[in-house]
Amino acid sequence: MPMTGKKLREHRLLLKLSQAKLAELSGVSQHVLSAYELGKIDLSSDASKAIDIALQNKEAVATLVKREKRYKAHEYIIPPRLPERVSKAKITEGNSRYREVIDGLLIKHNDKSEGRFSAISLFSGCGGFSLGFSAAGFDVKGYVELDEDLRKIYKENFPKSREIGGDITSVDDSKLCRYVEEIGSVDVIIGGPPCQGFSLSGKREVTDPRNQLFRHYLRFVDAFRPKFAVLENVRLLTSMKNTEGGFVMDDIANAFKDHGYKIKLFEVNAKNYGVPQHRDRILYIAVRNDIETAPSLPEPTHTEGNDFLLQAEPCRTFADACSDLAYLESGEGADDPLHEAVKHPAHVIDWLWDVQEGFSAHDNEDEGKRPPSGYNTTYKRQVWLEPASTVQTTFGMISGCRNVHPIATRSLTIREAARIQSFPDGYVFRGSLGTIRTGIGNAVPPLLAYYVAMHILDKLKFCKNSQPPN
Known part of the structure; x- marks a missing residue:
């Protein structure tokens, strides 16, 4: 590719083309583009060619640049508690x-x-x-x-x-x-x-x-x-x-x-x-x-x-860790102050509402219900009767890696993450929610x-x- 990573970034910004939109247009993953622009990797010949072709397609670039964000404002709702979902989350x-x-x-x-x-x-x-x-x-x-x-x-x-x-x-x-x-x-x-x-x-x-x-x-x-x-x-x-x-x-x-x-x-x-x-x-x-x-x-x-x-x-499962905890949807809380669900925007709930266990909103057949960026490990549900995915410090972010509850449509609560990490309920967590999440995720x-x-x-x-x- 004739442009260095630094030059690519300068050219992209000149076109007012985001990294995510260039990834969409070229088919080259955003993390690859990011690493190349930072000078951490060299591009393969196929990736270089794909980016060249994408940037030369002025009509497609202009269309993407003008495309408005899918959602201009965040609206919040508490999703309905469907009986079939509540009953599925039964104690193991x-x-x-x-x-x-x-x-x-x-x-x-x-x-x-x-x-x-x-x-x-x-x-x-x-x-x-x-x-x-x-x-x-x-x-x-x-x-x-x-x-x-x-x-x-x-x-x-x-x-x-x-x-x-x-x-x-x-x-x-x-x-x-x-x-x-x-x-x-x-x-x-x-x-x-x-x-x-x-x-x-x-x-x-x-x-x-x-x-x-x-x-x-x-x-x-x-x-x-x-x-x-x-x-x-x-x-x-x-x-x-x-x-x-x-x-x-x-x-x-x-x-x-x-x-x-x-x-x-x-x-x-x-x-x-x-x-x-x-x-x-x-x-x-x-x-x-x-x-x-x-x-x-x-x-x-x-x-x-x-x-x-x-x-x-047999290996223990997400349900073995959490099935006795109160069933919560987005924005709901319980008697335990550490078992409180983050409130998520309505459009994110919509993306994930019908997603099955083990799948991501990126897998939705309806393109309108796919997140505009990210990978298929993000906006992804865990599986109730399998071991949970790795607890990271970002477990409260529904957009993070495999952070969606298997049945409810929300990210994990602090109590769920602590249980999955094998902390007893009597272990004392003090301080900001961010500090607690960091401590649990890194432990x-x-x-x-x-x-x-x-x-x-x-x-x-x-x-x-x-x-x-x-």
């Missing part, structure tokens, strides 16, 4: 058992019996990782979290845990040494550096400073010398490259080895550990070299289909963390008296 047999399991996490967390092993949490967020480890019997002695509002949620639920710092990069070596003296030895360090620098949902910049945060994680490992360390991140970290063209995942593994740890990377899906959600993640399990055990994970507790060899239960599911913690706990029982090498 697995619902009470699941609520019992996650409520049990909080009961165990509040059990302050003596003889517990210890941990500290880095990049702790609202405390999902910590809750799982605390429920397994770990005393989470300290935590680090950058976001002040998330720290408040964490402190509500872990009042005796020491706030080590906000910005981990500001905890210099002298402060770190002081914290080691005050907190004492710990058996495990847990944490997941922010994933924006690694995930495809971000810009995936190899120079993003967040990509180096694991090195600050390692400073804590060096200072405390725990027997185990667990580092969680998005699965797409496995494809992220560093400035030299190597893989970031290898940088992390090699760094741990250089610091005296055996380490192994595992790809996990939270649904295989009783969490009612498709959530692909990676876990690094590191073990100090003097500890006579290899890095490992527990066997899955749940599986899709019948796996008699694993003796695992490690407590139930997944619990099974990992129990597995590590079994290993620790055989090496409790082992001391870190000098």
Whole structure:
């Protein structure tokens, strides 16, 4: 293509043609256009040709530029509560058992019996990782979290845990040494550096400073010398490259080895550990070299289909997590302040009203009921009797990725998202709705963390008296 990405953007703006409309006209995806204009990718010859042809079609360009938005103003209605939909959202047999399991996490967390092993949490967020480890019997002695509002949620639920710092990069070596003296030895360090620098949902910049945060994680490992360390991140970290063209995942593994740890990377899906959600993640399990055990994970507790060899239960579903909650349509609320539906514009309700489970408004046969932009993963219903889709921080946006309730026509409530993430109802969430959504969407599911913690706990029982090498 004769134009660079920068020139394409300038030409497009000169024509008053939006990126979405150029995507519609050329057939080249909007995310590809965006990446090209930002200089992140090169276009294929087919894409270049398609854009050239589109821009040369002056009549079509003029028509699109003049086309008015489908909806000039937002009108709001509360949709009717159809009896057949309300009855379809009936309570499943697995619902009470699941609520019992996650409520049990909080009961165990509040059990302050003596003889517990210890941990500290880095990049702790609202405390999902910590809750799982605390429920397994770990005393989470300290935590680090950058976001002040998330720290408040964490402190509500872990009042005796020491706030080590906000910005981990500001905890210099002298402060770190002081914290080691005050907190004492710990058996495990847990944490997941922010994933924006690694995930495809971000810009995936190899120079993003967040990509180096694991090195600050390692400073804590060096200072405390725990027997185990667990580092969680998005699965797409496995494809992220560093400035030299190597893989970031290898940088992390090699760094741990250089610091005296055996380490192994595992790809996990939270649904295989009783969490009612498709959530692909990676876990690094590191073990100090003097500890006579290899890095490992527990066997899955749940599986899709019948796996008699694993003796695992069927994966839990959206309904197992949420079917006891009050049925709500757009704009409705319940006694639980966290179970309140966002009010959506009438035209969006219209797009989605007849969309079946597992399908998107983009799949509508009537073009007038298709959203003007986005992908077929947006404006998409989940499936009632399947594991929920990945809970993200944007779960309250009906236009987001797979954020539409399977039966009602609305986005997910905070309570539904918390349940799907395996937070017990008694876990305290404070602050703005945005803060709470961010905390829940970024959290490690407590139930997944619990099974990992129990597995590590079994290993620790055989090496409790082992001391870190000098």
